[in-house]
Amino acid sequence: MNITLDQADLAISAAKDKALDLDTKMNIAVVDAGANLVAFARMDGAWLGSLDIAIKKAKTARYFDMNTGMIGDLSQPGGPLYNIEHSNGGLITFPGGIPIKDESGTIIGAIGVSGSSVDNDHSVASAGAKSV
Amino acid sequence: MNITLDQADLAISAAKDKALDLDTKMNIAVVDAGANLVAFARMDGAWLGSLDIAIKKAKTARYFDMNTGMIGDLSQPGGPLYNIEHSNGGLITFPGGIPIKDESGTIIGAIGVSGSSVDNDHSVASAGAKSV
């Protein structure tokens, strides 16, 4: 099962609402089950460099079916996945990427958010993921 | 002046309407004046390979401030811009990329569309560009 464009638009809309609540400007990306981009939005004035990070967070979350921050915990110096970020054309492993599931719990895609603190990035991604 | 996310969403919405009129499934990308992605949508069932092409068409149109097909005319064997496609991480120079202008005629971004014949791609991109 793959996320639809309507579902992806819903996730981006919910994420944007949350970003406005937090008074932040975000880049928001949604990928499908194959880790390919479905929808993207960069809010006016959001960091340019967060464009690529948002997309990489979404891909990373789908690549390993977990929140990006969990991978970052394991990829620290001395950790079991040290420097995993060198794979797949570049991973982003700090918080802000979250898998998106359907009602049955099947992962149908992922959302990635970048543009503020990682706590805010995660909150906005979470709002998007939950809306689907 | 830069295109806003609201304007980019408007362009994508108009492009999707045109794509449905033509019974096609499109990838639609909008970049800003800096040639950086602002918004993107892949319609359900659209070609996966057109994802990258739509983005590259939008970037190419803004890189040279002209329709992508005009560059393709010049990049043929023996032409003055032969194999210009090797620059900028890969250009796409057939129709479907169009600059977006504001009321004063200033270029504020570009739209790129891919997923059908190049004629259809151009028609859909044109509908998007005109809506802004």
Add this chain to the structure above:
Amino acid sequence: MNITLDQADLAISAAKDKALDLDTKMNIAVVDAGANLVAFARMDGAWLGSLDIAIKKAKTARYFDMNTGMIGDLSQPGGPLYNIEHSNGGLITFPGGIPIKDESGTIIGAIGVSGSSVDNDHSVASAGAKSV
């Protein structure tokens, strides 16, 4: 719907049989519906350079849901898709890549073959695709 590893192994096995029939040595790649690699085999003595070509043919066939040779017909100088090969990290658009469908006709992946003449490449890919 996605191709399974068992189906991919079946396709590679049928392709290898056909390659032996033709007295050729092939690289054979199978990707899933998301254009991600599922299985690969390089026959002993097959061209090293065909490794990447086989994978790119499989991806190209899934990216556009058609045989790779059909894209190559359109990407010639003066053609509507001239230099499309610059997209998606490099396409291969001569024969040897074929979509794989399930019984209902849904595309569930693709096979790419490289190592001999393009006619032989296509014959071997076709044997693999039909076996699923």
Add this chain to the structure above:
Amino acid sequence: MNITLDQADLAISAAKDKALDLDTKMNIAVVDAGANLVAFARMDGAWLGSLDIAIKKAKTARYFDMNTGMIGDLSQPGGPLYNIEHSNGGLITFPGGIPIKDESGTIIGAIGVSGSSVDNDHSVASAGAKSV
């Protein structure tokens, strides 16, 4: 001497058996003495992101003729090979990549496994390497 496709298939088959024993889903790659891919299999439901990691582990093990985890010990901050992962288009230096030797002890290739904990990855790779 180079690993043959039959030997690589044997290694993948043994690795898959071990992966099933451990109730894991793995990506398994085998490269030859030239560090070029010979055979690959992604088990149904295995992480997408482990595709690239499995291949990079196999290459890394052959690039330096040692288990990938040994390189990771040396590439930590302050270590003699700090950030060696930036070379060769990206190395993966945590466990799961192992050289494959023939009866005489000559290295004829390498196997890389990714999809679970690094301990499981290493166990599965080891089962594959020993089978040859």
